[in-house]
Amino acid sequence: MKKAIIFGCGKIARGFVGQLLYLSDFAITFVDVYQPIIDKVNTDKKYHVHVLGDASLDSVITGISALNFNESQEVFDAFKEADIAFVSVGGKNLINVANCLSSIFELYGIPKIKKNIIVCENWADAANTLKDPLYKNLSVENKDLFNKYIGITEGVLMRTATQPDEKLAQKYPLDVWVQNYWYLPIDRSRLITDIPEIQSIEALDHFGNFLIQKMYTNNTSNAVIAYTGYLLGYEILAEAANSPEISKILDKTYKEINQTLVAELGVDPKDQEEFSKRARKKYCDWTIVDKITRHAKDPLRKLGPKDRLIAPSRMALKHGIYPETLITTIAEALFFDEPTDESAMELKKIRREKGIEYVLKNVCKLDADEVLYQEVLKAVERISNEGLVKNHV
Ligand SMILES: NC(=O)C1=CN([C@@H]2O[C@H](COP(=O)(O)OP(=O)(O)OC[C@H]3O[C@@H](n4cnc5c(N)ncnc54)[C@H](O)[C@@H]3O)[C@@H](O)[C@H]2O)C=CC1
Numbered sequence: 001m002k003k004a005i006i007f008g009c010g011k012i013a014r015g016f017v018g019q020l021l022y023l024s025d026f027a028i029t030f031v032d033v034y035q036p037i038i039d040k041v042n043t044d045k046k047y048h049v050h051v052l053g054d055a056s057l058d059s060v061i062t063g064i065s066a067l068n069f070n071e072s073q074e075v076f077d078a079f080k081e082a083d084i085a086f087v088s089v090g091g092k093n094l095i096n097v098a099n100c101l102s103s104i105f106e107l108y109g110i111p112k113i114k115k116n117i118i119v120c121e122n123w124a125d126a127a128n129t130l131k132d133p134l135y136k137n138l139s140v141e142n143k144d145l146f147n148k149y150i151g152i153t154e155g156v157l158m159r160t161a162t163q164p165d166e167k168l169a170q171k172y173p174l175d176v177w178v179q180n181y182w183y184l185p186i187d188r189s190r191l192i193t194d195i196p197e198i199q200s201i202e203a204l205d206h207f208g209n210f211l212i213q214k215m216y217t218n219n220t221s222n223a224v225i226a227y228t229g230y231l232l233g234y235e236i237l238a239e240a241a242n243s244p245e246i247s248k249i250l251d252k253t254y255k256e257i258n259q260t261l262v263a264e265l266g267v268d269p270k271d272q273e274e275f276s277k278r279a280r281k282k283y284c285d286w287t288i289v290d291k292i293t294r295h296a297k298d299p300l301r302k303l304g305p306k307d308r309l310i311a312p313s314r315m316a317l318k319h320g321i322y323p324e325t326l327i328t329t330i331a332e333a334l335f336f337d338e339p340t341d342e343s344a345m346e347l348k349k350i351r352r353e354k355g356i357e358y359v360l361k362n363v364c365k366l367d368a369d370e371v372l373y374q375e376v377l378k379a380v381e382r383i384s385n386e387g388l389v390k391n392h393v
């Protein structure tokens, strides 16, 4: 049996990468930092992936075990034995994975067997975000070995792995409810050796800016639906996406996005239009019952300069396109104050104590004299006058 190691044991690790590996006959070792999930994997030794809308495609995943990242010798052994490695921990945690891995390599060396690590995150420049700090911390000798034996590449995640309601999550903590979508393209150019055959994973020769195109189409429009939907009082993403108010906004959003990405990335206009239609269809899909609060979660990350709102808005303005709905969404995201979301509570605290302009400068990293900064301030005033944020100030 082939072996894989997955850093992260969350919804995408278990519910997407894990299912593809299981169906391709791999034994899987998950490595996480959250002990309860590790214990649960090791006790139950199986979990169920529920494919929304078609239960005949469900899998009961077996052949699994889990480690804590602090079990360094065991993590090293599992990495050494693995035919392939994946990472899916949330982009902002990649630095932590990089530090853990470089410490492990410094302790036990770099296995002299060519191996690829596939980074699976919604994060601009995901592969380098892991690779650069990992590499920097290695000794000269290990840097040489790393260059010879380790490839770090990235994939584009287009399957949604939903957040189940509390009762289900408590009863079946390892199970995952996922979109009926399977394709996982990765960038071939950064592989150090061929990858083993895995169902639905394809190494693309012309990967280029695919991750950026996906993030600034799917995740950008997802943010429009989520932050607007939250302020309008919707709970489920598909309800918001299909609502008359948000449908109208989305007509404009996809135009803004498509024009921007055609200008910035040089992608084919027809392809980009089709790509954006698929994104819209996905978020309007009633079979994917998923909470707005999950999609809007972590606004401090999502308002960052390289993330789904600020970066494409800047690109649009640079090309003379006015991203009206993206600007409004930035303003709305500033008021996402879901009490169960730590990042939202932190944002609210900063906003209340230091003001909107402070957030724009320090979270979004906007300059006070740039157009986007001024336009977001106008949008904040507009949505405040419209009464949209009256319960969220
Ligand atoms: N859930 C979804 O529908 C989709 C998620 N994504 C992206 O996939 C990534 C993972 O998302 P989810 O699986 O939904 O998140 P999740 O929150 O369900 O799982 C993340 C897991 O990583 C673990 N973790 C955090 N720091 C770690 C570290 N230093 N070392 C090892 N494990 C660590 C956490 O304990 C958790 O188990 C994110 O970048 C997300 O943006 C992309 C497309 C769809």
Ligand SMILES: O=P(O)(O)OC[C@H]1O[C@](O)(CO)[C@@H](O)[C@@H]1O
Binding pocket: 122, 157, 158, 159, 160, 161, 218, 219, 222, 294, 295
């Ligand atoms: O936490 P993030 O970055 O929004 O990642 C999860 C999102 O990615 C998506 O798959 C978008 O492609 C959404 O369905 C999901 O909300």
